[in-house]
Amino acid sequence: xxxxxxxxxxxxxxxNSQAFVGRDDVLREVLNVVRHDNQNAIVLFGxxxxxxxxxxxxxxxxxxxxxxxxxxxxxxQDKAKWPLTKLLQEIAFKISDVVPDxxxxxxxxxxxxxxxxxxxNVLKNLPSRKSLILLFDEFDVLAAAPDDAEQQANxxxxxYLRDILENVDPQLLSFVFAIGRNVRDLNDNALSLFxxxxxxxxxxLEYKDTIRLVRxxxxxxxxxxxxxxxxxxxxxxxxxxxLTQCLCNCIWNTAYDNEFxxxxxxxxxxxxxxxxxxxxxxxSAFEWLWDGLGPAECxxxxxxxxxxxxxxxxxxxxxxxxESGVQIKSTFQ
Amino acid sequence: xxxxLLYFLLPLLGFLAAISILxxxxxxxxxxxxxxxYNHQILPNQLAxxxxxxxxxxxxxxxxxxxxxxxxxxxxxxxxxxxxLRNPExxxxxxxxxxxxxxxISALVKECSQTQFWEYALEPLQEKFANDTDSPLxxxxxxxxxxxxxxxxxxxxxAQMKQEGWRLVLMLDRFEVLLxxxxxxxxxxxxxxxxxxxxxxxxxxxxxxxxNEPVWQLNEDTKCFNFGSPYLNFxxxxxxxxGAISDKEIDELLDNNIGYSFTDDDKYFxxxxxxxxxxxxxxxxxxxxxxxxxxxxxxxxTTRIIFFDKAEEMLTNIFKFWSPKLCETFISVxxxxxxxxxxxxxxxxxxxxxxRQENDKWQICSSSFAEFVKDKTVQELCQQKQNYGxx
Numbered sequence: 001x002x003x004x005x006x007x008x009x010x011x012x013x014x015x016n017s018q019a020f021v022g023r024d025d026v027l028r029e030v031l032n033v034v035r036h037d038n039q040n041a042i043v044l045f046g047x048x049x050x051x052x053x054x055x056x057x058x059x060x061x062x063x064x065x066x067x068x069x070x071x072x073x074x075x076x077q078d079k080a081k082w083p084l085t086k087l088l089q090e091i092a093f094k095i096s097d098v099v100p101d102x103x104x105x106x107x108x109x110x111x112x113x114x115x116x117x118x119x120x121n122v123l124k125n126l127p128s129r130k131s132l133i134l135l136f137d138e139f140d141v142l143a144a145a146p147d148d149a150e151q152q153a154n155x156x157x158x159x160y161l162r163d164i165l166e167n168v169d170p171q172l173l174s175f176v177f178a179i180g181r182n183v184r185d186l187n188d189n190a191l192s193l194f195x196x197x198x199x200x201x202x203x204x205l206e207y208k209d210t211i212r213l214v215r216x217x218x219x220x221x222x223x224x225x226x227x228x229x230x231x232x233x234x235x236x237x238x239x240x241x242x243l244t245q246c247l248c249n250c251i252w253n254t255a256y257d258n259e260f261x262x263x264x265x266x267x268x269x270x271x272x273x274x275x276x277x278x279x280x281x282x283x284s285a286f287e288w289l290w291d292g293l294g295p296a297e298c299x300x301x302x303x304x305x306x307x308x309x310x311x312x313x314x315x316x317x318x319x320x321x322x323e324s325g326v327q328i329k330s331t332f333q
Numbered sequence: 334x335x336x337x338l339l340y341f342l343l344p345l346l347g348f349l350a351a352i353s354i355l356x357x358x359x360x361x362x363x364x365x366x367x368x369x370x371y372n373h374q375i376l377p378n379q380l381a382x383x384x385x386x387x388x389x390x391x392x393x394x395x396x397x398x399x400x401x402x403x404x405x406x407x408x409x410x411x412x413x414x415x416x417x418l419r420n421p422e423x424x425x426x427x428x429x430x431x432x433x434x435x436x437x438i439s440a441l442v443k444e445c446s447q448t449q450f451w452e453y454a455l456e457p458l459q460e461k462f463a464n465d466t467d468s469p470l471x472x473x474x475x476x477x478x479x480x481x482x483x484x485x486x487x488x489x490x491x492a493q494m495k496q497e498g499w500r501l502v503l504m505l506d507r508f509e510v511l512l513x514x515x516x517x518x519x520x521x522x523x524x525x526x527x528x529x530x531x532x533x534x535x536x537x538x539x540x541x542x543x544x545n546e547p548v549w550q551l552n553e554d555t556k557c558f559n560f561g562s563p564y565l566n567f568x569x570x571x572x573x574x575x576g577a578i579s580d581k582e583i584d585e586l587l588d589n590n591i592g593y594s595f596t597d598d599d600k601y602f603x604x605x606x607x608x609x610x611x612x613x614x615x616x617x618x619x620x621x622x623x624x625x626x627x628x629x630x631x632x633x634x635t636t637r638i639i640f641f642d643k644a645e646e647m648l649t650n651i652f653k654f655w656s657p658k659l660c661e662t663f664i665s666v667x668x669x670x671x672x673x674x675x676x677x678x679x680x681x682x683x684x685x686x687x688x689r690q691e692n693d694k695w696q697i698c699s700s701s702f703a704e705f706v707k708d709k710t711v712q713e714l715c716q717q718k719q720n721y722g723x724x
Binding site for chain 2: 012049
């Protein structure tokens, strides 16, 4: 017998699944770069838990259909302290998995071989009108890891990649870098790589996409939502994908914790009741988000939170900060 | 001299030996009896009061291809839940496509490598397809095996499983011990586990951990070798904490499952001593029934004394694995010290059913636990954890 299923996803990346919604602007921007004659790289940046990995996974699935691309997904989280040679070998393995008849042997001098021989060879032998696109997830771990050794990937990879970026044919190879902070907050080594590269913020979902996400449980016939309840979700999460999934997930769980005779209907009161639980579940994510903010961002966020849930103009915020003893420099104004 | 030996010393030694043997037999018998008493399940099983948690983990995590965690202080209870999650009835028609694998991390050798870990973890999968060696899945497994179970090959195996509609449910009991396995306490292992389990939805690798440390604490503990997203953030939303249950639920358990009629005083006593924690309720209920059967003059008092010994043993064991800060929080609440710097720990202990708030004041749920720690110092109780951390 088919068991009712919670359609909301919190832990997994949702790219290339039914749970992925919106992000048309990001996908469009990436396609523009991929198709551009002179550009071949884009940085996707966004706060923690905003869904960058999901966007990359969606690109991995969609690009072959829309852009004649062969995408290669590379997660760098576990590779920050690898030596450059090992990282290049890993990338070569990953590329050879998607390029037909590709070999992955970099022989005894991976650094020279990869950029001078192996990669040009792979690009030369790509099927006609196809291009390769490298999707790097958690790219900023390379900038965050301590510089223990000169040949460690986090030190040596940036200039190495810069060299490739500048010399490769953009028609044949493109790069997408996902990072969890603003480009300007990266160290000098990383900044030099991203100089002149297009950046695109991965931000909140649009209203229509948020509603579509909330209504997943209507699509799979497990919940019904009143208009007020949906409005409440939008009011609470403002289209933040993680928060929306988290809140809806709690509502769904509570509805299915209890026995019922008919399809549970979610009202705005039930949304209110689920908020403490959602905050508890999301607590670690909030901590993680908070840890990722700079000192100035923390001050502004605290001031806004202290003022309560109401819209505020820039001038009002300035006044509020002034009352708390914070002096604003002219750049902020 | 010979007469002395024959008629006095030898009989005396024989007598003493006989007495010693009798004492040993009695001790062993008594120990076994006590163990039998404590291990006896008077409630339907160790999962009494945990239906909701099991249903949530099975139907909302495993069935939807998401990972999760069982967090709680009592190892037996956590393990029992992992065992219960293997029941195919929980998954309807999908059960046939699930492969369950359970690893007790504490049973792995200290120098266990990533290769060995995955070899053990994938054993049920290997066995399932052992007769189908030409299948793409078995070949993907072989490829892993031939390449030391490196993450890249494991990714391919999981992708192949997804393509064929299989799901590996990997249960990792006593997960916190991984942090004491030097070769596994690495970005490669933890980062790999995260990518394998959370890169796609629904995932064909569901990781279900059981731990006495909450997921946020595990993330904290892995920060020293992590430069990116918290390794275990994919488990947070699917974590259930085995805490206290309501008075009503306790009444239902006692009224409907035991076949023994308790008075209101008995029930009040059981709730007070167990702090409404189902696992402790199980232990204390067994002792109380035995006290009635033994026709003790004051069964409640007898139970309190016996349970106190048991509580001492349990708490000492729990403190060994709690972080020093969690341990200090517990003692600070018991002794009414300042707890303003322990907000997160207070919340955690509340979730786990150790603390509750009454009239804006935090207190220890189980009166026996409160009694045990009331005169102890932090150094005295948290010492073992600190030592454990250093080794």
